[in-house]
Amino acid sequence: MENYLDAKGRVTQWPSKRHRAKQRLVLEYLALKFDPTVTYTEKEVNALLRQFHCFNDPALLRRELFEAGWLDRERNGSAYWRIDKW
Structure with missing residues (x-):
């Protein structure tokens, strides 16, 4: 994981598909930044993700968090919340 974080704890790159x-x-690390009691x-979501990555693609991370089951959302994308997998 340390290969993907800078000194400030921000994700520096998205790992390749392989x-x-x-x-x-990386997704678990980012998911922990969301309070599971908050919608x-x-x-x-984008603002929070921008705080914790430096390659300027919050949409990619938001989508990946949703697809991996860390975030859920309203069908229209108006609200997101963390799924507590622990």
Whole structure:
């Protein structure tokens, strides 16, 4: 995981598809930044993700978190919340 974080704890790059296990680690790391008791707007999700990555693609990360089951959302994308997998 340390290969994907800078000194400030921000994800520096998205692991390639051949590194699915590393992608899962990055997603888990980012998922922990969301409070499971809070419902977020898409704008708030993007803002939070921008704080913790530096390759400027919150849409990719938001989509990956949703597809991996870490975030759920309203069908229209108006609200997001963390799924507590633990």
